Amino acid sequence: MPNVAIVGVGLSRFGRQPDKSGRRLAVEAVQQALHDAGVAWPDVQIAFGGSDSSGLADTLVSDLGLTGIPFMNVKNGCATGGSALLSAMSAIRSGAADLALAVGFDKHPRGAFDPLPEEWGLPAGYGEAGLMVTTQFFGIKIARYTREHGITPTTLAKVAEKAYRNGSVNPNAWRRQPLSAEAIAAADMVNDPLTRYMFCSPGEGGAAVLLASPSAARQLDDAPVWLRAAATRTRRFGSFEVFSPAIQGTGTPSSVSSDAATAVFEAAGVAPCDIDVAQLQDTESGAEVMHLAECGFCEHGEQEKLIAEGETEIGGRLPVNTDGGCIANGEPIGASGLRQVHEVVTQLRGRAGDRQVSGRPRLGFTHVYGAPGISACTVLER
Amino acid sequence: MASTQQTVALAGSRCEGCGAVAFPPSERCMHCGVYGASRIRLSTQGRVWAYTIQRFPPKSPPYVPPPEGFRPFAVGYVELPEGIKVEAVLDCEEFTDLDAGSPVSLVATEPVPRFATVSHQGEAV
Ligand SMILES: [Zn+2]
Numbered sequence: 470m471p472n473v474a475i476v477g478v479g480l481s482r483f484g485r486q487p488d489k490s491g492r493r494l495a496v497e498a499v500q501q502a503l504h505d506a507g508v509a510w511p512d513v514q515i516a517f518g519g520s521d522s523s524g525l526a527d528t529l530v531s532d533l534g535l536t537g538i539p540f541m542n543v544k545n546g547c548a549t550g551g552s553a554l555l556s557a558m559s560a561i562r563s564g565a566a567d568l569a570l571a572v573g574f575d576k577h578p579r580g581a582f583d584p585l586p587e588e589w590g591l592p593a594g595y596g597e598a599g600l601m602v603t604t605q606f607f608g609i610k611i612a613r614y615t616r617e618h619g620i621t622p623t624t625l626a627k628v629a630e631k632a633y634r635n636g637s638v639n640p641n642a643w644r645r646q647p648l649s650a651e652a653i654a655a656a657d658m659v660n661d662p663l664t665r666y667m668f669c670s671p672g673e674g675g676a677a678v679l680l681a682s683p684s685a686a687r688q689l690d691d692a693p694v695w696l697r698a699a700a701t702r703t704r705r706f707g708s709f710e711v712f713s714p715a716i717q718g719t720g721t722p723s724s725v726s727s728d729a730a731t732a733v734f735e736a737a738g739v740a741p742c743d744i745d746v747a748q749l750q751d752t753e754s755g756a757e758v759m760h761l762a763e764c765g766f767c768e769h770g771e772q773e774k775l776i777a778e779g780e781t782e783i784g785g786r787l788p789v790n791t792d793g794g795c796i797a798n799g800e801p802i803g804a805s806g807l808r809q810v811h812e813v814v815t816q817l818r819g820r821a822g823d824r825q826v827s828g829r830p831r832l833g834f835t836h837v838y839g840a841p842g843i844s845a846c847t848v849l850e851r
Numbered sequence: 852m853a854s855t856q857q858t859v860a861l862a863g864s865r866c867e868g869c870g871a872v873a874f875p876p877s878e879r880c881m882h883c884g885v886y887g888a889s890r891i892r893l894s895t896q897g898r899v900w901a902y903t904i905q906r907f908p909p910k911s912p913p914y915v916p917p918p919e920g921f922r923p924f925a926v927g928y929v930e931l932p933e934g935i936k937v938e939a940v941l942d943c944e945e946f947t948d949l950d951a952g953s954p955v956s957l958v959a960t961e962p963v964p965r966f967a968t969v970s971h972q973g974e975a976v
Contacts, residue, residue, distance in 0.1 A: 583910050585913060586913065592962070593913065593962070594961060594962025594963050595962070595963055596912070596913025596914065597913060597914065597915045597962045598914075598915075598940060598962045598963040599905060599908075599909035599914040599916075599924070599926075600909075600926060600938065600940075600963055601909065601913060601914075602905065602909045602910075605903055605905060605926055608903030608904075609901045609902060609903045609926070609927055609928065610901070612901050612902060612903050612927075613900065613901030616901070616950075616951070657906070657907075658904070658906045659906060659907065660903040660904065660905065660906065661903050661904045661906070661946075662903075663903075706871075706881055706882045707882075713938065714874060714875055714937070714938050714963075714964075715873070715874040715875075715928075715935050715936060715937045715938060716900075716928060716935065716936040717871060717872070717873060717881055717882070717935055718871065718882070718934065718935075719934030719935075720934070
C-alpha cells in the first residue's frame with residue numbers, strides 16, 4: 470500500500486484554560502500543524518475530526534476558513550483521534566487527497582465522567598447501589614492482574630512517579646510537579662489498589678496531525694515521519710469493560726488492546742521488539758502496566774522487573790509515555806490519541822528537548838483504550 | 852433462612868446454539884450472534900474473581916447511601932460455576948476475607964447482585 474507521511478503536527482496547551490473553549494484549543498492545534506508543515510489552510514483537501522463533549526469538528530471551518538473541503542465528524546470515544554487519523558490515512562491512500570487533516574479536542578469540566586445508568590443501558594439500581602463509578606473498574610481489573618501476575622503496589626506507584634517526572638520536563642504538560650513513589654503510594658486510596666495520584670483527570674486540550682501522499686510530502690519535508698500503519702478495533706466476546714453487569718465467557722477476558730495492537734503490527738510488518746519509543750493509554754498507572762503486556766511488549770508479569778530496572782524510563786530500553794501520558798497531561802478524550810502521535814513524531818524527529826530519547830529512535834508506537842471497549846494503535850517510522 | 856436463600860437467584864440465559872451464558876438474560880447471544888436463548892437460574896455459589904473497595908461515597912444522585920450513612924464497601928466480580936463473572940456488592944467481615952478466590956453466596960438480587968462470605972452470613976443469622 471502507498472506510504473503516508475506525517476508532514477505536520479500541532480498541540481494546544483493541556484490542562485485547565487478557563488478563558489478558552491474546546492474549539493479554540495482545536496484551532497490552535499490545527500494552526501500549529503499547518504505552520505509545522507509549512508502549508509496554509511486552503512492547501513488542506515479533506516479533514517476528519519471530533520471531540521467527545523466539546524462540539525462538532527466541522528464547525529472549525531468558521532475559524533479556519535470556508536474553503537469548501539469535505540470535513541467529516543468523528544465521534545468514537547477514546548479512539549476519536551485514532552479513527553480520524555485512520556480516515557485521513559485512507560483518504561490519502563485512495564488518492565482522494567494529497568493533504569489531509571486529523572484533529573481531536575475536548576474540554577471536560579471537573580468530575581465530568583459521572584455517568585448515569587440509563588445512558589449505559591443499565592437498571593437504575595446500579596446507580597443507587599453506588600456502582601456507576603468509573604474508577605471501580607480500573608481498581609477491579611488491576612486488583613485481579615496484580616494477584617495473578619505478581620505486580621506490587623510499588624510498581625503501580627513507580628509508573629505514576631515516572632509520569633509526573635516526564636511531565637516535569639515537558640513544557641506543555643498539565644502536571645509539572647514531580648511526585649515521589651512514596652508520596653503516590655501513601656496518598657488517599659480511591660479504589661484499592663489505586664491511590665488518587667495514580668489516576669489521570671478529565672482535562673483540556675487539542676491535537677492535530679497533517680498527512681500527505683509521498684509526492685506531496687517530498688515537496689514539504691525532506692525527512693518526514695511515516696505513518697506505517699493505523700488500526701482501530703471494538704471489543705470481542707468475553708472482554709472486561711467499565712460498567713459491565715457481567716464478564717461473559719470463561720477463563721481470562723479477551724483484550725481489545727491486544728486485538729488492535731496485533732492488527733497494527735501485522736499491517737506495519739514490524740514486531741513489538743522493534744519499537745524504540747511507545748505511548749500507552751495510562752488512564753491510571755495499572756493501565757500502563759497491563760497495556761505493556763496486552764500490546765505485546767512483554768509477557769504478563771514481566772512488568773514488575775521491567776519497571777524496577779527502569780526500562781520504561783526515558784533512558785530505558787523502551788521509553789513509555791515520554792510526555793507524561795494521560796496522568797501528567799490529563800484526559801481530553803478526543804485529543805489524547807493525537808497527542809500521543811504528536812509526542813512520538815517529536816521524539817522521532819529528535820526535537821523533544823529535555824525529554825528526548827537518546828540513540829535516534831526510528832520506530833514508534835501509540836495506543837489508546839477506552840469505553841465501551843475500543844482501542845486504536847499506530848506504528849510510526851522515521 | 853435456608854428457605855430465603857433458596858428463593859434468591861439471579862436470572863440469566865443460556866444460548867441454545869453455543870451454550871454461552873449471559874447476565875442479565877439476553878435474547879441475542881453475544882458470542883455467536885443468534886437469537887434464541889433459554890432462561891436459566893444462575894448458580895448462587897461462586898468465588899470472588901476480583902474486587903476493589905469503594906473508599907469514598909459515590910456521587911448522589913444516583914447513589915443512595917444506607918440509612919446509617921456511607922461506609923466503604925467492597926465491589927467486584929464473582930465467578931460462577933457457569934464460567935460467567937457477575938458484578939456484585941460483596942459483604943464480608945474484613946475486606947481481606949475476599950482475597951484469593953474466597954467462596955461467596957448470593958444473598959440479594961436487588962438493586963444489584965449481592966454476595967456474602969460464609970462467615971459473614973453466619974454473623975447475619
Ligand atoms: Zn451463542
